[in-house]
Amino acid sequence: KWQMMAAGNPSRLARRLLLKAASPLRCCLLSSSTPSSPSPSSSSSPAEGGKVTLTAAQVYDLASGALMQSGLEKEHASTLAKVISSAERDQCYSHGLFRLPGYCRAIQMCGPFLDPVVSEPSPASVRVSGHEGLAAIAFEAARPRLVEKAQEYGIAACVLSNVRHFSALWYETETLAVDHGLASFAFVGSKAFVAHQGGRKRTYGTNPMSFAFPRGGGKPPMVWDQASSVMARGEIQLAMRDGHDLPPGAAVDPDGNDTVVPEIALKGAQKTFAGHKGTSIALDFHTY
Secondary structure, three states: OEEEEEEEOHHHHOOOOOOOOOOOOOOEEOOOOOOOOOOOOOOOEEOHHHOEEEOHHHHHHHHHHHHHHOOOOHHHHHHHHHHHHHHHHOOOHHHOHHHHHHHHHHHHHHOOOOOOEEEEEEOOEEEEEEEEEEHHHHHHHHHHHHHHHHHHHOEEEEEEEEEEOOOOOHHHHHHHHHHHOOEEEEEEOOOOOEEOOOOOOEEEOOOOEEEEEOOOOOOOOEEEEEOOEOOOHHHHHHHHHHOOOOOOOOEEOOOOOEEOOHHHHHHOEEOEOOOHHHHHHHHHHHHO
16 A cells, blocks of 8 residues: 655645555543543443443553554554544544454564654655554654655655555644644555446445645634545444444445445445545546
8 A cells, every 4th residue: 555645834835735645442532631541540331332441641551552462563553542542532443443453453463563764865855664564653754854844945745655544544644734733635546346337346445545734823724634435434334333324325235236334345335425526536546
């Protein structure tokens, strides 16, 4: 898989058009405190429906502990734990603790991962080979030089290659906005799960995309993150786990008929958002 992101000075980017650049874990996050060690008085407790309530610190500690026990170095485990706890904080449960078993399996089956290798193919670009490792770790390896280049040239691009990406994408753009005051786009290619408008064959990836723009006055940045499909694949997996139907228009069965049954949707194909308009965006990713 690959990932591309571009970052730049917001005042310059505003005047430009950037042309290129399943384990049954349940969690109800009650606190959005900064990830750190939980206080002695905080503890997880059973709640209705078999849920467990955790603070953000407890989510972070749970995730980092599991990742390190699976064989990931402490620094890298901390990075992924921040991604997971941020997703839980923002109530994006399909990319929070739900992803932790997948991370652990990938580490146990495919690790240990080599450290990412950063290169600079041009003055305003950075390329990272992730050696089949995890994308968030490759992003952290690229971040210092990407930021420096964006600040020096007003705009910069970064490509992460040979990485495994199944985490929240907005974590990376939000980080660039909050920590460095940079506006950024990020895009990820994926396996084919999505049908062309009116079709039934898996043709396109869900192809997530994200954008973040910093704001002044102590306000949080404007951030969005979406797929070219109606739903993220993880949301369908969560619906199957929890026994919920999908909203109409999200997927088709293997014969091309609309379905709201998650199990059938996962065997069939997902649909693009906004009909032919989403298909056009998915097609753009595919041809790129």
